[in-house]
Amino acid sequence: MSVFLLSRGTVVAPAGPLKTSDSKQSRPSSACRSSLASESLSVLKRQVVARANGGANAVRHETAMKGEGKFIVGGNWKCNGTTESIAQLISDLNAGTITKDLEVVCAPPFVYLAQTQASLGPPFEIAAQNVWTGAGGAYTGEISADMIKDLGINWTITGHSERRALCGESNEIVAEKTAYALSLGLKVIVCIGESLEERQNGSTLAVCCAQLKAVAEVVSDWSNIVIAYEPIWAIGTGVVATPEQAQETHAGIRKWLAAAVSPEVASKMRIQYGGSVNAGNCDVLAQQDDIDGFLVGGASLQGDSFITICNSAV
Numbered sequence: 001m002s003v004f005l006l007s008r009g010t011v012v013a014p015a016g017p018l019k020t021s022d023s024k025q026s027r028p029s030s031a032c033r034s035s036l037a038s039e040s041l042s043v044l045k046r047q048v049v050a051r052a053n054g055g056a057n058a059v060r061h062e063t064a065m066k067g068e069g070k071f072i073v074g075g076n077w078k079c080n081g082t083t084e085s086i087a088q089l090i091s092d093l094n095a096g097t098i099t100k101d102l103e104v105v106c107a108p109p110f111v112y113l114a115q116t117q118a119s120l121g122p123p124f125e126i127a128a129q130n131v132w133t134g135a136g137g138a139y140t141g142e143i144s145a146d147m148i149k150d151l152g153i154n155w156t157i158t159g160h161s162e163r164r165a166l167c168g169e170s171n172e173i174v175a176e177k178t179a180y181a182l183s184l185g186l187k188v189i190v191c192i193g194e195s196l197e198e199r200q201n202g203s204t205l206a207v208c209c210a211q212l213k214a215v216a217e218v219v220s221d222w223s224n225i226v227i228a229y230e231p232i233w234a235i236g237t238g239v240v241a242t243p244e245q246a247q248e249t250h251a252g253i254r255k256w257l258a259a260a261v262s263p264e265v266a267s268k269m270r271i272q273y274g275g276s277v278n279a280g281n282c283d284v285l286a287q288q289d290d291i292d293g294f295l296v297g298g299a300s301l302q303g304d305s306f307i308t309i310c311n312s313a314v
């Protein structure tokens, strides 16, 4: 990603058009993009009015397209930590002051789930980072959603791009995992997102919508799903999507949901942004109308940064 480094610590997100191959949703063009831009402008105006009328909370309720429910922040600890470092992180999180009414879900590595459960207090909830596609059995090294449920854990992540890329999880496998976890009553953060090449060749929305289409083929009730839009080029790179890029993609995802699933699911869906979110960039991202939360990797390993990100909730 050094191509985007302008100078030490200064990074820019890659430019790239959004497109989808779905004819119902196709945004051929600049016409569509400029309509999104003017939509954003009117949203901004409504936000200003809403702020004047009742503060930050009013903003989310004043706007037309937004997820329903609380802002939701996930901490994806990935394959990091030791018993000692996790104890320290949990102690920092417990000591932090969360000033906002939001949902917060931390996803430790499997082997530290019990430790985390025993020591992480409210409002923090706990998620698995992954589950198997179905019930348990002869699947060496895997963890089933049944086991997560058995532990009393209510959440799992599915489809993280690292699992898609490194473990060969296809859209269909991710959809199967998601459907099975939902069938047991778990809540699922489904991750989607495009590569740098896909953004640059204009297929961002086509990729994201294909990932969601696989889910739509096997899931009918979306009420326990949260979507995490995580552009791969932004994950762990320090190259965060610009607020405009994130907002435009989130709005495109919501439009696709409205057409392909239902307007109701689209308007209720919480869509998190993930990819190099940190304590310094969270506020401006959180203020985007279609950003309903974050999925945070690196910065979730630092208690104070993660608390700051939680407190950016609008």
Ligand code: PGA
Pocket: 076, 230, 234, 235, 236, 237, 238, 274, 275, 276, 277, 295, 296, 297, 298, 299
């Ligand atoms: P990052 O990771 O915040 O370190 O970019 C995000 C994620 O992978 O969920």
